[in-house]
Amino acid sequence: MSWIWRVCSVVNESLESRIAYTFTDKALLKEALTHTTYVNEHRDESLRDNQRLEFLGDSIITSIVTAWLFGAFPDEKEGVLTKKRAELINEGTLSRIARHMCLGQELFLGRGEENDGGSTKDSILADAYEALIGGMFLDSSFETVSRVVKRHFEVVLGSLDEISITDYKSALLEYCQARFKELPRIVVTNESGPEHDKEFEVHVTLQDRIIGQGRGRNKKQAAQTACKEALLLLEHPR
Template structure:
């Protein structure tokens, strides 16, 4: 019985300490508030629950240093955002690349939803300037650390999903991420020529060939223009630093054209 009372006193003491450790509220400076307001203006988003937005940018080092409740950092939102991104990008690729195999879609998605890519998106959106960091993390260059930036981007997606739903996430990605995919930023992970060949053979459309129609620029910075022809009729055109890259971009444009034609049938 005495042992039980001792345990009870100890537990109560620990509980009181935990409360003292975590009873401080999140207090932002006027400059920090302005940064969040500027972010919403840049992204044309209005969070109904601003606490979610702030949490998305709250690093665990800031929580530890300011003795705020541990669940107020962005790690849980990062977990959710990762899943929402996987779904959103999967849906986009599924609809856009109608002839792409499951394996190729998986590879392409992995190249988009990965640390270097997400960190780059976060940099372009100036997320690193806003994130709330502890002094130690700040001094060691945390704002520019790719892993931290990628985590913040995922947490932001998680917060946006909770606040406004999937449609708002898709609109945000349509403004920031999807254009990069459309521009071919991740085309190094894809073999458009093989996809085009499979598309042509599947429907017995005829024969395709690639022709370099132009070479421009100095020898050390050459650019090639390739045209892909179907039964000697132009189907797509692309440019690149090498003939292979130009042919890949031409095949990509041809696939997009054939997919649009298929929709109209």
């Protein structure tokens, strides 16, 4: 047993308390916390990075949240449920959950990544949380993981019925993929005004038809406005 693993096993007692789950197979927990950069720097230790568990965890979280929303909102249409799911499952939300449980300080990162602030990066934290859930699923059952994940989300986000949609672009992309098996085109069509006070115009097209238009002081704002209009049109056709 390496020195690093002995130290990690002590830390894990606190971590498992924070995630509200105790692993039977501690190797799964270690794998979930191991970033690929760490494995690349310790090739002689037969380590596994967390990418496979991340892949599994992503699917598990999606399944849990989908079932959760389906039961919580029995009268809502598919489009509303799709938007709520997009608001729940994204890098920002997952990294918030990871930060709440102080997951970053538990990660095994390569020196370069650690020096670059890897333990605080949204992408790394979100991936690690997905890997943690993947490992938890292999260590227990879907029912057990469902209870734990629900607790994680509610601690950070509160009750589901209080969730508001703010990322209309992600919601639109997921909605179109689910309903039409096709993604819309989101294009900046115009840019006007002086450098210090520009205005952008964005069009959203689907199947060669404009379904949303938006203006804003930056491209992101304009795109969100256009995507919001597109979602409303798709859900309530004129």
